Amino acid sequence: MSDLAQARLNMVESQVRTADVTDVRIHDAMRVIPRESFVPAGKAYLAYADEAVEYAPGRVLLKPRDVGKLLQILKPQETDKVLAIAAPYAAAILEAMGLTVTRLDAEDLTRPPGGGYDLIICEGAVAKAPAAWTDALAMGGRLGVIEREGPVGKACIYVKAEDGVGRRTVFDATPPVLAGFEPQVGFAF
Template identity: 70%
Template sequence: MVDFSAARLNMVESQVRTNDVTDVRVQDAMRAVPRETLVLPGKAYLAYADSDPEYAPGRRLLSPRDVAKLLQALAPQPGQKALAIAAPYAAAVLEHIGLTVERLEEGDLKTLPGKDYDLIICEGAVARAPDAWTAGLAHEGRLGVIERDGPVGKAVVYIRTETGLARRQVFDATPHFLTGFEPEQGFAF
């Protein structure tokens, strides 16, 4: 029998803190949120491994390291409005921190259910963040996503400013693609 409480603590100590995630709110929330309840039945033992376990057919959670680093880069603050796109674990962590979170799991993931989000996060890799995602950001709103067109992706944060949209790369990552967001394959000589 797996002691999930001990596994959560070990995850934070060995996969999160050792990767320069110093945001105490993110650490505390990850110690509290039962990640094992989000993975496919019979796969709870994979929830705290250094991997991205499947939570629904074709959908995966980001690895603990990647989701922690992405959350820290987004600097979530209690009271903010967030959108979690195919991101059930990130949503639960953000709720624990004190954000109001909408979840987008079904249907067209490129069409947002609202706008003026302080924070948007996605737990799957995409070739490029759709314009609708960045358009859904409030002033000073942040989008955290991993963009990938080859074997290694880049976790990026988009920030809506008065003058437009800023983009910065924060770390390398290799999660699975979110279904429907893979790079288009073309013919080249």
């Protein structure tokens, strides 16, 4: 077994399972997806570290713990219509779990293609989830995103219902804010 394959197994055992991620489908997918293939070759050694890893300017892969927890809370089902926003690793995990995923990474991240998504996930943080993302949810659809305006962010789950969109926070996380989604600085009187 290669060093990276062993690191992948160790990541699941020591970072993901110990964070109360109990969905074995997520464990199984994370054990086979080569996380190092999503980062530049010079950063492959960071792929299994307990940290967010930059894969492109202003874009990161969430910590393994954070992506595992977020996916578990979203409760992906094979019939879900999925959108992964700046989330190549999460998309690969979902695909390994049997879901079909639309990926949005290079284009304008504030404009999801189409709508009617049952599940939307974003790696990295935003100051506040854009309305276009919650608007793209199907009835009963779930959005998992980390909102961050200060030193610590909150992983949030949005759910679209007949009477509007509900939001709840589920755990603390500290990934960098995605380029273009920084908090707006203003003046208060």
